[in-house]
Amino acid sequence: MNRLENVAIVGVGLIGGSIGLALRQRGLAEKVTGIGRRQVSLRIARRVGAVTNTSIDLAKGVAGADLVVVCTPVGRIVEDVRRAAEYCPKGTLITDTGSTKRTIVEALDTGLPRKCRFLGGHPLAGGERGGPVNAQPELFNGHVAVITPTMNTRAEDFDLLEEFWMSLGSMVVQMPAAEHDRALAMTSHLPHVAATALAAIIPEQLFRLTGTGFWDTTRLACGDPSLWMQILELNRDHVLSALEEYGGTLAALHAAIRDGNQAELERILTTAKKNRDALGS
């Protein structure tokens, strides 16, 4: 990627902070401006080397940006992109990293002020522990980053964003926003709900009888409830469908165990193992 002069990152949590760290450590941006609402997060982001400059004033923070990356919680992205468009240089590309895409892309696909353009993104990387203190420069390396172009997307914007994620080590996959949301309901949002339900029902007296299996299976439940309430709301229909499919398979497992239907039980266990083995890691 051609070195960028100034990348503005709105929201310097785990994702925003990791983007900044990666840009800095890979020498991809001269200046990385972190914009946030809390001085304490911005100070941490600067201390860990994720940003070179900070601002709690969005207007000032995006003023000289070549590229604006909005990494705030999904429920705030539309508003933050619109506000950034008002203050960043005319015609700047703005992207995001939200876990849901359709409502965001539909709201921002056209009509941004001052010829700014939005192109949605979502790096499939993260962690349960948020905040810039947990930022990692290699967070995106080897992971997929989804870009969700529309009929209105300019080729040069797509190319810039593709190059951006590739330069951070990601493999870029493009798809329509609606397709992204349907897929992520199954690969990310459903696992979050499944882990949550499991962690919610374990009684405290059984904590000592948990092991690595329980820990792995429920790790997602450490995620921030307020972030996840927004994600589940913005992808409601697909999440509900995924939950219904999951419930159906759990019911089939329940019936097979109850009835001693070894053939059916083996079929489901074997299918699951084949799929999971194919994923590695």
Next chain:
Amino acid sequence: MNRLENVAIVGVGLIGGSIGLALRQRGLAEKVTGIGRRQVSLRIARRVGAVTNTSIDLAKGVAGADLVVVCTPVGRIVEDVRRAAEYCPKGTLITDTGSTKRTIVEALDTGLPRKCRFLGGHPLAGGERGGPVNAQPELFNGHVAVITPTMNTRAEDFDLLEEFWMSLGSMVVQMPAAEHDRALAMTSHLPHVAATALAAIIPEQLFRLTGTGFWDTTRLACGDPSLWMQILELNRDHVLSALEEYGGTLAALHAAIRDGNQAELERILTTAKKNRDALGS
């Protein structure tokens, strides 16, 4: 622990192999005899240093044992313990490492031949990748090992088994076998079923859109289907109850998402996070 002269391990997979490795590397046993049905596994167990001697003949393998540890799949344990009792030295303690305990303990609590005695055990450690090739000497270090004594258990047998697991680094917890099974249905068997259902429904075209969250949540699905069919059958009632409780919480999450009931959604997400955060790791 006083150094044992000869520990016989029946079934040298991941668990049996790891016990052997730990005994050897910690200098706890002079001789560790691995007994199995397949020469290839026994050869691997010897090559990785898990056992000093091997036998495919149970009668010969247990002949000089001070302690017999049966690490075969749960569906085979009762038979393997009974057979070991016929051939090991008179009055030897035999234990196991099975993931279910009630049916095994009930079948073996009294009446073993030649004054041999059985005391059930279950180390809460493991991994999805089985076989002696994956054995680790520190597999049990820092993890709980459950011992399930009965009214008939001799104090000296309990003490020996407690010392055995503690010498491998485990923290010993004792409880009745039925209580173990009810607890493990929730902490181990339900997570396995939950992970299985999730891994079973993911379509192949979405594999590339999975990330660490999906991988963690479904890791248990890599387990051996035939082992898990036995576990789910032997702990059927408790597993079904746990599945029903899980289904109820998933249904509550579904309703809260569908109805936009943010208060209920937050309540469940927050409970889950509090529980999971308390577990660490």
